[in-house]
Amino acid sequence: MSENLIAVLEQDVGQAACEQAAYRLLDWLGCALVGAREEQGLAVIRYAKTLPEGNVACIGGGKREASTSAFVNGALGNILEMDDLHRMAIVHPGDTVIPAVLAVAQRELSTSGELLRAIVRGYEAAIRVGEAAGTEHYRYWYSTATCGVFGAAVAAGSLMSLDRDKLSDAVGLAGMQSSGLWQCRLEKGFAKQLASARAAQSGVLAADLAKCGFPAPRQIIDGRLGLLAATSTNSRVEALTKTGSECWKVGEVSEKPWPGCRHTHPVIEAALRYRVKLSLDKISHVEVYTYKSAVDFCDDAMPDTPHRARFSLQHAFAIAFIKGEPELSDYVGEVLADTTIDTLRSKVAVFESPDLSAEFPHRYGCRLIVYTEDGECMRESILSAKGDPENPVDASASRRKFRSLAAHAGLTDEFAHDLEQTILGLPSEHSCSSKLFDGLEALIDL
Template structure:
């Protein structure tokens, strides 16, 4: 299986990509540019950047929205870490029949592709081809894995790491054998625990970032002759054996390989865990249709599945040690923000916002009840009861962002990008416009550095 994947990766070029795949790659890159900007100075990002610099490194690739270049593995790591900060990056691994599974692929693959392409002075087409290949393999692994978000492993450093290794290998010019070795090397560095989220710690950002760093290291070492297991994906003690349970379907990995390119299928409209989005969207339906005064809200009842209510997003809200994480992974907090502000963005993922007396009073009026059927995991219903007796009800069957079922418009995607740039105070509007324009013509770039320079 690993041989088949490696042969496909080495043989594929830009001409193999269809127009739909190219357009999706561009959208994910632009979304990533904005999300990285929003998170560039989020909690512990500056500290990680200083730590990586302290080791000393060759100035190979840009740490985005900072003035310095560092080594490519470290650049990919800090950019990925920043991108994960507000849980705002593209999500959900697509597979056949427009199905999808829980994943956060782009947060690793885009930073890895940009770092490796800059170091290699790759063209826009080479960059896009490598990114499409890595996204596709990661998405296929996501579907084939049978991953369960409550199962323990965090797949942001399992499928992400292997997909990113494909990218690093492609942009590094690896042979089939070298790429096989690179995947074998990366197998030794896969891991990550969902307890990072269960305990609401900032370490939830780390698996995705480690996946980016380790992928480049694996490709670089394999290029120098390092050998590893010959079937990292489906060997006797390969990826499927080590990380996947009874629901795994390894045959999906190579099904129609080269005929269709998968990737993340959701562009997030809200900076919060996807499991909070159905309730956010239901709240949005109400506050956008009615003139809701948060001070006059008597109570809010949010209906979810029993599993969601008992999971990490369904717990009573506490600001906790890391407010940013507590807020992004809370149905109660994000619903309160949606009702109070008609949006859920990074601006409210901080202690100051959470300690606002008006918001705290609203939070105390919200309860979660596990009344929905178990198979309605991406569904929520919301009842808002007002002090004057008025009651408003809304149901969300498909949360906003899925490119097939409930897509964000091109205008909404651009608006998200510009709002993230404005929040970060990293670029002028003029330079932000130039990023948008450059991403729109990625296939024309003779050197990806033209885009990179705009993000420094």
């Protein structure tokens, strides 16, 4: 099966997909810049500085060898829950693919076209494996890491010009390193960042070993004792090689306009609709009906840490209704303790909706009912939250998001603007991506 997947990935990557890849890179970098300032990011950067130096830049961690850079950068993109998402795969592909691409591209002095095509192919592999693994895999396994490692390996192998045989070995070796359990979300700690970091790093290692002649299983994904058999009861192996569309899956990715787990975004959008037609003192109580995974992950009426707040449907509704479009500052200390926000959170009850569960992961939807003090009942339904392909953010909003995150991370407006222009100019460049690499080097002491 690995060879058949590789055959799909060998299709020509056109200009449109390269432009989409540039925006995915911009989005990831903004998230990673802010992540590097957080407690989790600072911890992994301290670790990086204990390791030998190399010639590849990693954000905040100096110049290290390629797999270390992939590890450090791979830990940063998902810290503040603003990373991109493919709904059907339930994978955040940028978190693992882009750190692997940036590490290997710097080492190999890749051209801008090679870099962007590697992102496109890496996204394709990660997403297809995620689609094949299905929702039951996601129940216990952190799909971004377990499936993202395949995308990282394919992307790294693409930059190294591995032939089909060796790229198949890289896929097999990626499968031997696929890991990440959801117990990490039930306990305190930074293990989630370790999973994405290791997936990015393992992808680079898999490609490097394959290049050196390290053979691997060719049915590691779909074999009798492979990933799908071991970790899913509703796998769809046909997703690995299904064709019928000329579009690359990088174009199917959702971009988050607001902080917080993607499961909370439909509720945020609904709350924003309510706030323009209802005053806070009129709310008696709120019922949120949504799909099972959203309930499992995000039913938390009393979040007491930024991490818990980013996974709270109740907090998402309260801050969006009271303050408007959520910002990073809406998930920290004094906001969490605000009595007005806490009072509204306590009025929000969360329930599973069987019909919305049946739609997941095709749709991440919700229905809200707000009951007023005078007995009125007000309803809102969101089937495609802002940022989904059916309800996209436009290019200007993506650029504003990057500039906002860059400012939050302490970058000057001028430097952020130059980085933005460099990244979005990559599809029109055909030489070595020197300006991008120079920009990354300027971030090694962030």
